[in-house]
Amino acid sequence: MGNWLKTTMLLAAMTALFMGLGYTIGGSGGAAIALLFAAGMNLFTFWNADKIVLKMHGAKEVDERSAPLLVGMVRDLARRAALPMPKVYLIDSPHPNAFATGRNPDNAAVAATTGLLGILDKEEVAAVMAHELAHVKNRDTLIMTMTATIAGAISMLANFALFFRGGDNRGNMIATLAAVFIAPFAAMIVQMAISRTREYSADRAGAEIHGNPRALASALAKLAQGAARVPNPVAARNPAASALYIVPGARTGRDNLFSTHPDTGNRIAALEALADEMGLGSPPPVVDGGRPTVLPTAVPKSRRGASALDPHGRRR
Structure with missing residues (x-):
């Protein structure tokens, strides 16, 4: 449809x-x-x-002067995806999440929270931004935002x-x-x-734009755990806003008729399958007791526990 x-x-x-x-x-x-x-x-x-x-989210637009690494990253990914450069916004919130909005690719914007930048490394942030650009490319943003x-x-x-x-x-x-x-x-x-299939589609297209499905898989695992722990006041006031985000605020445990997102473990599994198709070899993220986790070797030791970007989208 x-x-x-x-x-x-x-x-x-x-x-x-x-x-x-x-x-x-x-x-x-x-x-x-x-x-x-x-x-x-x-x-x-x-x-x-x-x-x-x-x-609604108190988002502030940023540019090359205020967030050079983040904006440069989005510019490069947009070029790879053959998309116009979207506006880039930061949301001052500890809740780790991101979304895309706009009625078409010429009027698109991508937004990330400072909480997201605080827990992901550079490649994971890029993979998330690629996922959001995939929503723009697939023209999901109109229905998501409305x-x-x-x-x-x-x-x-x-x-x-x-x-x-x-x-x-x-x-x-x-x-x-x-x-x-x-x-x-x-x-x-x-x-x-809003079909759950659009998230699988954006995961796949975003991983292809970025080039490494496992970077998005690792990001999803971290974001799912962080979003479940840290409250999102916007979604609390307006539950329908949850459909915008890359991960929901709470785990569903499985795909079901009334969930806005697929289960994170299923998304990670699909990305692992895509990585295998692309011939990428790396230890896969695993789901332990229904909670997405990442094997220690899936993230380089130098990056473990530290983000490459500060809360303003600049290199640390």
């Missing part, structure tokens, strides 16, 4: 949710107002979703319904039930709309 068809279906579903909640709050008049609001929001989100997401922003708006409308008080008890009860269930339902639609 093409991304444009996915996006159209998603917008239709989100609009229906708006109208249903509007009807609950204000009857047929509320539904009409919700329809107009949804139409305006869909148009606004199409053009501005990337700005909304970046602002779903996160629209679902967040629906959650806010649901919270309004929770505090709505009408003239009859039945209306109050319906509004309260709608508020309780609409936000999780919206998040579920997001999770179902």
Whole structure:
């Protein structure tokens, strides 16, 4: 299914949710107002979703002067991927993660947290950036970004319904039930709309751009453990934002219908298979008791426990 068809279906579903909640709050008049609001929001989100997401994370744009190594790395990877140079952003957060955003490759941005730069070495950071550029190349970013922003708006409308008080008890009860269930339902639609296969596809394409699948496998193992330990306040406020990141905030243990990401161990296994296809020999990352780990020899001793970049994207 093409991304444009996915996006159209998603917008239709989100609009229906708006109208249903509007009807609950204000009857047929509320539904009409919700329809107009949804139409305006869909148009606004199409053009501005990337700005909304970046602002939501407090992301700051960096350049060759403020983060020369990181920006130079992204420039080189974009050249390899035959993509326009995206904007590069840093997020001051201990939560280790990264994402790409933008409606198309000409209006794309990649973002990483200072927490990510603090735990990955240079090759692992490059592999993560290559993964995000693969999302840009595959044109995943439009649907990823729009779903996160629209679902967040629906959650806010649901919270309004929770505090709505009408003239009859039945209306109050319906509004309260709608508020309780609409936000999780919206998040579920997001999770179902964004196929887990796009992460496998971006892993493969990103590893090919970078040239070493095992660098991405090692990065995923570290990020999965770090993201599970360090809270992400943005995802806590808006669970749909989790679909943006390279790894989710918590382990699912397996691929399942309602997960936004494949299990990290399965992704690592797929990258190992790709490394074998490419004829690369190295001890593989392993999954120990469901927790992704990296064999000590998978990371050079000189790099173990230290990042090549400081939190500002400069060489240490």
